Amino acid sequence: MSKxxxxxxxxxxxxxxxxxxxDVLPSSxxxxxxxxxNNIIPVIATGRSPCEVADLxxxxxxxxxxxxxxxxxxxxxxxxxxxxxxxxxxxxxxxFSKQQMNIPLSFYNHEMIRVSExxxxxxxxxxxxxxxxxxxxxxxxxxxxxxxLLLLCEEGESGYRDVFPELTFIRNTPYxxxxxxxxxxxxxxxxxxxxxxxxxxxxTYAFGDGMNDFEMFQLVDHPIAMANxxxxxxxxxxxxxxTNNNDGIxxxxxxxxxx
Numbered sequence: 001m002s003k004x005x006x007x008x009x010x011x012x013x014x015x016x017x018x019x020x021x022x023d024v025l026p027s028s029x030x031x032x033x034x035x036x037x038n039n040i041i042p043v044i045a046t047g048r049s050p051c052e053v054a055d056l057x058x059x060x061x062x063x064x065x066x067x068x069x070x071x072x073x074x075x076x077x078x079x080x081x082x083x084x085x086x087x088x089x090x091x092x093x094x095x096f097s098k099q100q101m102n103i104p105l106s107f108y109n110h111e112m113i114r115v116s117e118x119x120x121x122x123x124x125x126x127x128x129x130x131x132x133x134x135x136x137x138x139x140x141x142x143x144x145x146x147x148x149l150l151l152l153c154e155e156g157e158s159g160y161r162d163v164f165p166e167l168t169f170i171r172n173t174p175y176x177x178x179x180x181x182x183x184x185x186x187x188x189x190x191x192x193x194x195x196x197x198x199x200x201x202x203x204t205y206a207f208g209d210g211m212n213d214f215e216m217f218q219l220v221d222h223p224i225a226m227a228n229x230x231x232x233x234x235x236x237x238x239x240x241x242x243t244n245n246n247d248g249i250x251x252x253x254x255x256x257x258x259x
Contacts, residue, residue, distance in 0.1 A: 007203040007258065009035060010045040010066065010190065010216060011249070013053070014173075015209035016226055017044070019245045022130055024060060027250040032060050034259035043075075043193075045186045047172045047212055049148070050074055050110045052131070069170065069212055070189025071147035071180050072110035073196070081192040082110060083184050084145040085167075093149065093164055093179070094138070101159060106150035106176075107140050114140040121152035125175040149179040170212050178212070187215030205256065207241075207249060208233060224252045 011017040019025055032042050044053060045066040057063060064075045073081040090107075094116065097103045105116040113134040115122050126133045140146070151157055157169050157177040165182065172178045194200045204220040206213070209229040217223035217236040225237035226248050234240055241252035253259045 003039075004199065005039050005041040005202055007040045007205060008043055008194075008199065009040060009253070009258065010043045010186070010204070010206040010220065012186075012206075012208040012210070012213050012216075013044060013046040013048060013056075015228060015244055016207050016213075017244070017249060024056070025245075025247060025249070027247040029060060031250040031253050031259050032062065035253070036061070038258065040258055041076075045070075045190070045206065045208075045213075045216060047170075047178050049108045049113060051112060052129075066186055066189040066193065067110060068108055068148040069172075069178055069180060070184050070186045070192075070215075071108075073189045073193050074110070075193055075197055079110070080196045081189065082145065082147055083181050083188075084109075084147055085141075085149065085181055087141055087146075089164070089166060090141040090146060090149065093160070093167070094141075096160070096163060097151065101153075101156055103151050103153045103156055105138075106134065106152060107137075107146050108148040108150070109144055109146055112140075112144070114138075115152075119152065121154075121175065125150075125152050125173065128173060128175055147180065151177040151179060153177065172210075172212055185215035186213060187217075187219040190216060190219055205258070207252070209244065222256065224256075 042062045043064040050067045071083040104119045107114045114137040116138040122133045170178045205222040206216050206220040209226040223237050225234045225240045227243040242248035
């Protein structure tokens with residue numbers, strides 16, 4: 001059984017732990033190291049998959065993640081939970097996207113990413129993330145478990161919600177919409193972690209800036225919004241710290257006495 005931490009701190013990435021250059025500030029790296037010395041566990045909580053952020057996890061020495069908006073939960077290298085999408089449901093949404101919406105998809109699990117086709121929307125989105133377009137395999141969901149899909153589009157997701165009530169659709173960037181099982185969220189993934197590891201009485205903190213952090217903010221004991229966060233998230237915050245470019249992470253961790 002894992003040693004019980006003094007507290008757990010969840011960090012969103014884009015707009016939060018990442019600055020505007022998609023990098024981690026030196027003050028944040030130093031703060032994370034201090035958290036670990038204090039037996040406080042840092043956990044990444046992101047819309048991205050674990051395989052996408054492997055280099056970041058190595059750089060920060062964070063080995064726990066709530067990935068794909070709560071669809072895959074890994075604690076200190078151990079897979080605690082995955083929320084797989086039914087294969088028949090993926091077949092339906094893929095055919096609907098291809099035949100009626102002309103929107104390409106990405107397929108995600110905690111180990112890999114594939115795209116349905118190498119398209120202009122895929123190039124635009126992955127360039128935005130400073131990543132290469134993943135390999136093409138539009139049949140990957142028949143061979144592997146899939147925990148999240150992306151609609152690679154700048155608009156059009158409203159046409160899906162009534163057709164696929166089993167799924168949740170959240171626009172995560174101007175160029176994509178995250179798709180996963182209805183009820184899934186960062187908050188849901190955190191619940192799976194706390195219950196699965198017996199940490200339900202451990203104090204929890206979370207940093208975020210966007211609407212995919214909303215359920216996480218409702219769940220943790222101490223929600224902390226970045227100054228650059230959207231207004232609706234700030235309304236849910238216990239504290240609003242400085243921006244992701246101006247040492248907001250370290251400043252709030254100091255304020256709460258965690259480092």
